[in-house]
Amino acid sequence: MRQLKIGVIGCGSIAKHRHLIEYAQNEQVEIVAVCDIVKERAAEFAALYEAKVYTKYEDLIANKEIDAVSVCTPNYLHAPMSIAALNAGKHVLCEKPMATSKAEAEDMIEAAKASGKKLMIAHNQRFVPAHLKARQLIEDGELGKIYSFRTAFGHGGPEGWSADGADSWFFRKEKAFIGALGDLGVHKTDLLRFLLDEEFVEVGAFVETSSKKKADVDDTAVCVLKSQSGIIGTLAASWSYVSQEDNATVIYGEKGIMRLLDDPVDSLVIQYQNGEVAKYELGQIQTNEAGGQTSSGVIDRFVSSIMNQQESPVSGVEGLRSLQVVLAALESQETSKIIKI
Incomplete structure (x- = not known):
């Protein structure tokens, strides 16, 4: 071979x-x-x-x-x-x-x-087993009409991960261009586009540098996103989650609530409107923390x-569509306006 x-x-x-x-x-x-x-x-x-x-x-x-x-x-x-x-x-x-x-x-x-x-x-993130299962369930109508979502990706920052530690290029605008929003937030814009099978059309955001004093890029961002069909939700990306990583996503639908990577054992949980609960133990996402280096x-x-x-599997066109959401978030911060994509 x-x-x-x-x-x-x-x-x-x-x-x-x-x-x-x-x-x-x-x-x-x-x-x-x-x-x-x-x-x-x-x-x-x-x-x-x-x-x-x-x-x-x-x-x-x-x-x-x-x-x-x-x-x-x-x-x-x-x-x-x-x-x-x-x-x-x-x-x-x-x-x-x-x-x-x-x-x-x-x-x-x-x-x-x-x-x-x-x-x-x-x-x-679109290859994580819980996310693949979630997309299938949403596509099959398990949650009915999707109303809203919230997603977060945050940890203590790249200094504990980068080969250059606190002197890493991640903190320098001329090399990184964008901070936590590009490092972590773009993963979540890609995931949400994948899960909902829709594009985002409007973005509003607050993008700040609050925890990394020597950085000239953002370390904390909170965005409000609206999709083509009117699904609205929030996305948070941060290097200021100091105790442990947060990689959870919650989808709110007419038939129930889906929680992804929100539980240490059951990586997909659906809480149905009628009180029933379905739990799927599909393994956790790989992390930068000790013991987290799975494929x-x-x-x-x-x-x-x-x-x-x-x-x-993730084309340049797909990458651009996910990038455009974080570019719009930056523009929203700069202009204090809701940005149309």
Whole structure:
């Protein structure tokens, strides 16, 4: 069986704990190259995975042996690196948020189209078993008409996770562009679009920097979203949840209330209007906390889509639609207005 030859650009924590380890566990993959501007960091993973070391991404994507790359770099580099790799004939798995503007995202989509290669954005929440089951149940009418929702994604901040700790690029606007809203909130805009199978058309938001004194990006955001059919709800994204992570979503419908990742054992619970309760023990989402490094599903689906010549599991267009919601939230904060998408 032919193996897919992979190069990973950026050897920080997301590469270490997600991309590299999950590629290594996939029998259809051979990691052949790693790249980081910190040569020692790249060399460490090169030794571990018997891969070639690069310090310039341009040299890595010029390697004709490589079939596909993961882009695991600071946000401002996502678009230029992805476009360059696509233009060089590589399939691309890009970390979120996919870009720092709508124009950049559209350029990535166009590059994928022109090259005929796959572009996937690493939105893992739609692959969580409880979320997949929830979408199916909502689609089957288990909750009836959906009225509202609330969702949150928060933890104590990236300094405990990032390879650079408190000095991480996550806190610097020129490299990150956006803070907790882009790091965590965009995951939830993607999840809600997936669960409800609708686009959001209006966004209002309060976006603040309150807990990370040295950051020049947001660390706490609360958004109000309205969908095409009039479903309204709230989305919170924060780096100020200091004791433990919150990744819960609650969907309110005419027949009951669905709670996702709101219970430590039962990852999907439905409380029906008639008093009955259904509980599904489907496993928890992977986290950045100790013992939380289970498979995200992203890598396996990316590899499968290439090997089986399937559509990208989370296309550039999907990534852009999820990004547009957080871009609208930023605009809402800046203008103190409700923004139409």
